[in-house]
Amino acid sequence: MDLQNRAGNNDQFRWCQAPDGTWQRDIDEAERFYATFCRKPDDPDAASFPVTCHASFSVPVSEAGRSYEATTEKITDALRTAWLALCHESPTLASWIQYDPPAGAWKRMYAPLNGSEDSPTVSAWLCQTFKQVSPDTNDDWFNLNPPVFKVATLFVVSPPSDQDDLVHRKVYLRCPHDLVDGIGILHLVHRFFELANESYQGVARNRRWDGNEAAYLSPPLNTAIGIRGQPTDVQRQAFNDLTAKNATLQTEKPLLGLTLSDNSGGPNSIQRVFFSLSKSLTAELVTKSKTNGITITHLVSAALTLALRDLQSFSPGTLGVRYCNQSIVNLRGFCLPSQDPLAIGNYHMIAAQSMAIDLSPTSSHHTTKESEEELISVAKQFRDYYAAIRPVSKPIDQDLLPFIPMTWELFTPKPTTQPPPQQQVASVAISSLGNISSIVRHEYGALSLIAAWVAGETLGTGISTFIQTFAGELGFSTIFNLAFHQQERIKALQGLVLKKLTELSQ
Numbered sequence: 001m002d003l004q005n006r007a008g009n010n011d012q013f014r015w016c017q018a019p020d021g022t023w024q025r026d027i028d029e030a031e032r033f034y035a036t037f038c039r040k041p042d043d044p045d046a047a048s049f050p051v052t053c054h055a056s057f058s059v060p061v062s063e064a065g066r067s068y069e070a071t072t073e074k075i076t077d078a079l080r081t082a083w084l085a086l087c088h089e090s091p092t093l094a095s096w097i098q099y100d101p102p103a104g105a106w107k108r109m110y111a112p113l114n115g116s117e118d119s120p121t122v123s124a125w126l127c128q129t130f131k132q133v134s135p136d137t138n139d140d141w142f143n144l145n146p147p148v149f150k151v152a153t154l155f156v157v158s159p160p161s162d163q164d165d166l167v168h169r170k171v172y173l174r175c176p177h178d179l180v181d182g183i184g185i186l187h188l189v190h191r192f193f194e195l196a197n198e199s200y201q202g203v204a205r206n207r208r209w210d211g212n213e214a215a216y217l218s219p220p221l222n223t224a225i226g227i228r229g230q231p232t233d234v235q236r237q238a239f240n241d242l243t244a245k246n247a248t249l250q251t252e253k254p255l256l257g258l259t260l261s262d263n264s265g266g267p268n269s270i271q272r273v274f275f276s277l278s279k280s281l282t283a284e285l286v287t288k289s290k291t292n293g294i295t296i297t298h299l300v301s302a303a304l305t306l307a308l309r310d311l312q313s314f315s316p317g318t319l320g321v322r323y324c325n326q327s328i329v330n331l332r333g334f335c336l337p338s339q340d341p342l343a344i345g346n347y348h349m350i351a352a353q354s355m356a357i358d359l360s361p362t363s364s365h366h367t368t369k370e371s372e373e374e375l376i377s378v379a380k381q382f383r384d385y386y387a388a389i390r391p392v393s394k395p396i397d398q399d400l401l402p403f404i405p406m407t408w409e410l411f412t413p414k415p416t417t418q419p420p421p422q423q424q425v426a427s428v429a430i431s432s433l434g435n436i437s438s439i440v441r442h443e444y445g446a447l448s449l450i451a452a453w454v455a456g457e458t459l460g461t462g463i464s465t466f467i468q469t470f471a472g473e474l475g476f477s478t479i480f481n482l483a484f485h486q487q488e489r490i491k492a493l494q495g496l497v498l499k500k501l502t503e504l505s506q
Contacts, residue, residue: 023110028220029408030346034178047148048176053185055452056170082196092218092344113209134158182454186439197445218343224335231402246354253322256308257425261486269482279472284505294379297432302378307496314361323357351389352403426461433468
């Protein structure tokens with residue numbers, strides 16, 4: 001249901017049970033934005049546009065007081081039990097989006113699993129969504145063309161080799177992005193490890209699916225933050241004026257991005273390239289950031305922007321260049337008191353106001369001090385932009401609320417028979433998860449987490465970057481498609497970002 005046809009309340013977003021026993025509700029603009037990328041009415045079984053949370057962990061064999069083989073079996077049982085328990089607690093995890101031809105609309109669906117943990121329906125769901133993988137390489141499983149999935153799926157990856165005294169495992173929770181966002185999936189992984197530790201320690205729970213779990217199905221963003229009714233004419237005009245201003249920002253100066261590789265046309269394969277900084281270097285950058293009234297996210301964003309500038313060539317005489325983007329803003333802290341801020345959902349917005357970070361087309365700085373001054377100056381532009389787009393009150397101001405669904409709708413791909421022209425300069429998006437250790441702990445009983453990260457995927461020529469800190473170490477991921485970008489060029493971009501950050505600490 002689009003903005004023009006939305007009723008004056010949120011009744012269409014309430015979960016209702018259909019005659020066939022499934023629970024259904026309409027989807028809102030945020031869900032439609034992500035679903036539209038890969039789901040079409042004539043192909044309802046298309047694979048999901050995913051968001052992935054990875055966590056690697058180890059368990060000492062001596063902890064179980066048994067053999068290596070027995071420990072691995074106990075870990076697998078604990079993970080399987082935790083996955084079932086997580087779905088029982090958060091049944092939205094088992095929901096999906098499906099086109100309803102009679103209604104001519106997309107619906108979020110949930111089918112009660114019915115019965116105990118060993119019932120046929122629960123066993124079938126477990127078989128579909130709990131996958132054990134044993135790759136023959138130590139490379140990141142994310143880069144090995146992992147299996148296509150349609151509903152939230154947990155992949156447990158066993159390394160090709162292990163140690164006698166430690167069992168290592170990696171889990172990849174992959175969810176449709178129309179189901180949950182990056183912060184939400186971190187909360188899911190945190191709760192998963194809490195439940196896995198309970199099971200590993202022998203805590204038994206009697207869980208049965210009897211339909212009552214439907215009471216815990218999550219609402220969409222619109223309901224969670226209290227968006228009701230249609231925008232007024234004044235609000236629509238204000239939004240149109242802002243959209244026009246955004247368009248001007250993207251035409252006034254050459255835009256920063258990453259040109260496609262000369263020999264593009266390689267395999268259609270999503271890849272992730274990653275670097276992390278040591279705890280000591282991360283701590284130095286945090287201190288440097290605080291001294292300058294910025295955050296480490298502002299600092300890394302500035303380093304990336306300058307790296308894009310250094311890799312991109314511009315016409316002689318170019319006076320200035322610009323990085324433009326539409327930032328994502330986390331809204332979980334702005335959910336209504338009646339809503340669970342940890343619920344499964346896309347509880348964030350696309351900023352209506354476009355980002356415009358200006359800088360000179362070439363670096364004229366030859367000393368470390370001059371380079372540092374430029375980096376800090378650009379970081380402060382990011383700081384000021386992020387401060388300007390965040391809601392400043394709770395509940396969210398009534399004049400801002402209507403902008404949220406209108407912005408989602410603006411960016412949702414429209415049905416077309418003609419593919420859009422391929423851009424030769426790829427856009428590079430920046431997302432920050434912040435300190436994910438504030439959500440996902442390092443220790444869950446005998447389960448010790450070694451690494452954790454979140455990454456969405458990318459579409460077409462686009463490049464996505466993710467900034468996050470875990471266990472005191474800054475991590476920076478770049479997601480791209482080999483069909484358009486050579487890995488060497490992406491590594492060169494990351495190398496420049498790393499160089500600018502390490503020079504700052506010297």
